[in-house]
Structure formats: structure tokens, C-alpha cells
Amino acid sequence: EAGVTQSPTHLIKTRGQQATLRCSPISGHTSVYWYQQALGLGLQFLLWYDEGEERNRGNFPPRFSGRQFPNYSSELNVNALELEDSALYLCASSSQGFSPNQPQHFGDGTRLSIL
Amino acid sequence: GNSVTQMEGPVTLSEEAFLTINCTYTATGYPSLFWYVQYPGEGLQLLLKATKADDKGSNKGFEATYRKETTSFHLEKGSVQVSDSAVYFCALRLTGGGNKLTFGTGTQLKVEL
Numbered sequence: 001e002a003g004v005t006q007s008p009t010h011l012i013k014t015r016g017q018q019a020t021l022r023c024s025p026i027s028g029h030t031s032v033y034w035y036q037q038a039l040g041l042g043l044q045f046l047l048w049y050d051e052g053e054e055r056n057r058g059n060f061p062p063r064f065s066g067r068q069f070p071n072y073s074s075e076l077n078v079n080a081l082e083l084e085d086s087a088l089y090l091c092a093s094s095s096q097g098f099s100p101n102q103p104q105h106f107g108d109g110t111r112l113s114i115l
Numbered sequence: 116g117n118s119v120t121q122m123e124g125p126v127t128l129s130e131e132a133f134l135t136i137n138c139t140y141t142a143t144g145y146p147s148l149f150w151y152v153q154y155p156g157e158g159l160q161l162l163l164k165a166t167k168a169d170d171k172g173s174n175k176g177f178e179a180t181y182r183k184e185t186t187s188f189h190l191e192k193g194s195v196q197v198s199d200s201a202v203y204f205c206a207l208r209l210t211g212g213g214n215k216l217t218f219g220t221g222t223q224l225k226v227e228l
Contacts, residue, residue, distance in 0.1 A: 004158075033215070043159075043204065045215035056213030090158050092216075101147050101166045104208075104216060106159040 004107035006091050012113045013081050021076040021110045025093030032074040038087035086114045117142045119205050121219035128226050136190040136222045138205035146207035148188040153202045195226045
């Protein structure tokens, strides 16, 4: 079965621009999660979507937003890019979104670089 | 708040050595616990999990036991290989915790011939 797929692999932007990152979950998974892995800051939770609704949000400013489509794929949008947004953005998916026992399966990430 | 503490890396071992990576947690409830591994240039792969006290998760020769009394979930492997070189992350997830994973800072493992 295909795993979580993310696109693009790399994205280069300049300050002030907007970035869109995409994620396709494992077939049958209804929950999608976004994490940021920035150098020196570790892995931080960004957003959780389940059945098309935003269910939880991490401690990030509103310029980080996203959505989940009817086919359960998801987009992460980052507006007004800042240098500190440079990071690896990881998407994960799981089944039975509200059960903590269900593991989250990760994609290989999108490397966002802000010049 | 909820948090995960891992031992500092890098950990450098010779092939076939015994591995322990310590992980302790602080949580307001009873979390599920996970170990993930990240190889260079890749995302995270689930290595093993345990969902309640005294559960032992195991996979690919790696093991970890959920110890509620010491709030620990240490990762062990009896004989490491060069191919095990990666960064290992311990994580917890709580019911009612917004379903997010809370990660430790990661421990880099280097295995040499």
C-alpha cells in the first residue's frame, strides 16, 4: 500500500511570499497531521484535520493555515513567509483519528527554504 | 504540561554492541508511547509502540517497555548494525490531548564497523 506522499520535495521562496504544501494520506486514513521540524527546535505539532475539519492547532501564528479535502488529502499554507519558517514540514496520517492508540504514519516531508 | 525527555546524543557504538536510548515522560494522563526513527533525508518511520503500562513494543530487534512507575520507555537493541545509524525520537500521545504527538528532541545513533 502506498504511504503518505508529500509534494513538493523541496520548495524555495523569498520573504513575504506564500507557500503551499500538499499531502496525500494512506488510503483509508481520515486524519492528517502537520508538523514542523526546524533546526534547533525539534518536531512541533502544527495542525490536525479529521473528516475535513480542523480539530487541533499548535502554537503557531494564524499565517499558518490549511485545509482537508473530501478525499482526505490536505494542504498547508504559509503566508507572509519569514526566514524562521525554513524547516522540514512533515505530514502524517492515521485511521480512527480520535484514538491515541493508532499510530501516525509520516511522509518524507517538504523542505521549505526561505531566502 | 506534557513532555518527553531523551538522552543527549550522539551515541556512537561499534557494530554488534548493545544499545540503550533513555526516554522519560511527563503526562497528565495515561499516554500511548512511541518510538520513531528518522534516516538521513527521510521522514519519520514508526519503530514500535506501547499503549498501556507494562506493554512491550518490539520491531526489527528493537524493544521498549512502558514503565508507568518510572514514567519511562527506554529503547533497547541487543546487537546494533551500521544500518541502524539514524535519529531516534521518543513520543507520547494522550486521549483528549488534541491527538498530537509530543516528541523528545531526538537521539542520534552512529554505528561504526
